[in-house]
Amino acid sequence: MPESRPVIAVAGLGIESSTFSPARTGAAAFHPRRGADVLTRYPFLAPGQPLRAAADWRGALVGKALPGGTVTSTAYAELAAELLNSLSDLGPVDGLWYDIHGAMTVEGLDDAEAQLLQRIREVVGPRVLVSTSMDLHGNVSRELVHQSDLITCYRTAPHEDAMDTKERAARNLVDLLTSGAPRPAKAWIPVPVLLAGEQTSTRIEPAKSVYAAVDEVAAADGVTDAAIWVGYAWADEPRNRAAVVVTGPSPDAVAAGAERLAGGFWKARHTFDFVAPTATLDECLDAALASTARPYFVSDTGDNPTAGGAGDVTWGLRQVLERPELKDPSGPTVIYASLPGPRAVDAAVAAGVGATVTVTAGAEVDDRHAGPLTLTGEVHAVRHGDRDAETEVVLRVGSVHVILTRLRKPYHHEHDFTGLELDPRAADVVIVKIGYLEPELFAMAADWKMALTPGGVDQELTRLGHRRIRRPLFPFDPEMPDPDLTARLIAPSNKPLTGPDE
Template sequence: MPVTRPVIAVAGLGIESSTFSPARTEAPAFHPQRGADVLARYPFLAPGRPLRTAADWHGTLVGKALPGGTVTASAYAALSAELIDRLKESGPVDGLWYDIHGAMTVEGVEDAEAELLARIRETVGPDVIVSASMDLHGNVSRALVHLTDLITCYRTAPHEDVTQTKERAARNLVEHLASGAPRPVKAWIPVPVLLAGEQTSTRIEPARSVYAAVEEVAAADGVTDAAIWVGYAWADEPRNRAAVVVTGPDEAAVTTGAERLARGFWAARHDFAFVAPTGTLDDCLDAALAATARPYFVSDTGDNPTAGGAGDVTWGLRQVLARPEFQDPSGPTVLYASLPGPAAVDTAVRAGVGATVTVTAGAEVDDRHSGPLTMTGVVHAVRHGDRDAETEAVLRVGGVYVILTRLRKPYHHEHDFTDLELNPRTADVVIVKIGYLEPELFAMAADWKMALTPGGVDQDLPRLGHHRIRRPMFPFDPAMPAPDLTARVIPSPDRPLGAPEE
């Protein structure tokens, strides 16, 4: 029976958790929102918007953390227990929108997102329709597909369609409930490929064409949605791999579309390449100094905080400060973002702008590659109140402007620099702990290279030491035989899952 004005709950926890980082993620890092604050996260659920008026939406708990280390058992226990309690308090629901990332690793928990959804299903019942929205760098196990009815993910990397994806997941749910149709058919295909996001960016081929096919399949008659997940490369679990899911009312259309997408991804595996030229950090700095294009961006990739790096690896900054070209204040201007160091920030704040200070920062979490770094420089700027960093201080060391933070922070926007009295457009070199450049930085960069540096999200995947992923897996087993890419039709949550996952 169609539901004319369905009751829909919104819930989810999201993070990318690198199991190769020694960092641990605690509950406050998720910045959990509750009740009406959950609905305020989404512009398409603003009062008066069509989706808002089409259903009675109940925010329970949604928390999203910066990518980081494994989530502690205590943090997960507290957040998930509160989420379940709030679901119970909200009363019966017709649908649930499960807003997650898909790469959360929790101490002592296998397949955390599926485990949480199983607990949610115990609360709301097997007949409630669940629509999940995910990051394309999430992981999609057979169990997760079984527990959902509709599931989708971003179609761009960098992710320029975050809001559109979440809105699509919510709209698909509302439309399905209004239709009264039987539960969707779900075709799932695991693809034994595990690559970094920087090798599968939709800015370039082959990912551009691979993902263009997603929209074509999703637009076919009998299909509700289609998605390809690249998977998350910096965790070591059996579910870490690429996957395809297509959902819709027509089994033939859904399975045909899923197999087309899986074959396309597999066929392109040898063609995936880094989205920018790569090299050692010294190679990249040499290229930046030799170039005339300004500003020249260098990605310090191994400690990228938005891929799960601890953010406080000092190896890259130590190499930069050791370069004689950067030790003269009248030489090239270099911006470096960033390095956590709470004590260093406190010293800079007490001394004030213009003071010369000696501080030590970094390697409090990840000291495997380089120890704490001591620097003497002039305090250039101080800023309080950032959501992630809390407090930031800029220290000028020779010609290098080092951004120090109380807590780790990603630097993706121009205002992240200009708020600190730094102008990246007039700098000679901008070094950012990041992988592929986010849209604002990409548009600003006159040229760009990715430095293959050490850290918890090292781009050289084979040297990280995966031992729990399912083998064979490309590129770990380059000569592996062709896999079975036939569609697996996954039963609805009100039916048994059956055989164990492949």
């Protein structure tokens, strides 16, 4: 390959961290990849792909963790130090692709991603161009925009365009480096709205139309990319709010595009609603058991491990097992996913499939809503080797098939169930610790409700107890005046940033 190809490093740490969960996240949870192994995360950087050939890609360290609690200061220090050392060892680079989530909270640190990028720039130098890719549930501070030259995020929720977004961020960086164009203009607008992802799904209006406008703005002359971030509702930092960023060669075009998107988001604030009908868990179960729609899905939303919940809240499962119609094995077939309990899993594995065991699980991390749950049932299945759960067992308690895991795990795919000798399509009711249903589950569900249950990612945001978010903020201040939604043109990353973070 020609020596003129730009040299691009790839680095980043990604997690959604709920500050309302007592859980803590360690370094191992990020499953970090290093060196050349980093590139294997991205199909568009596989050997033979055009984008791979367009630059000399060099992996530093990329770690992505299942959403969870606040990252420990020790874990962050360890991972950040290794990432920075790896970048230093790579030698001079022309560009950096910064692949993050945007909602990482670290003990004792605000705006962790911006702080890490600032440290990265101290290693790679001010001339290096940075393209940042994010989840739309991340948070975008003025400092993060300043430290980035290009920045973008997903345009769908659920995130069916995650890999497309990453590829766009990488391609935009290659195009900028090979064109020789100056650093892009960047228009940033903080939007004082903070809503849960389940209230802003692009499956339904108004988010469907709000996000459709992103493509239109991104296609305008003088614009390279456009993005709207909903923000992350289950953490309590000043940066937690919605934001808009538009980048491109024309300051006028990016400013106009940003103001259009910010205005559209703000105007729609009162019409955002949950993506499915919501009710108490008992009301959801009443509806599910009375319905003829099968399978009927119920989301146990408050402890969703893919939004940052600890995953081990027993409150929901306790309510399910107390239902009299589910105590008999001949009752309606119910699947419950899931509850961590390492000792319970060990006991079930030791007893073997077909054995009856009494075990206790849950509430080892989050016991605020209910204590550990003791249950007696027949071991239906055992599976080893899962990346997240490590070991899974199914315990049949009455007519409820309870999935117990060594470590918490999300259940998003049909094979998550069929690999445990469960058939979700034939079940009467499937209860999953999740918010909006991921695509496979959504396609499978004949009907669906979201149960407003307690936990670290409670959908009732106003009862969580935010103390540090910037006020006024909708919906915490429903009658707040209209904000200033004029575009803030952010200084290039190689120039000083001045002025307030508004």
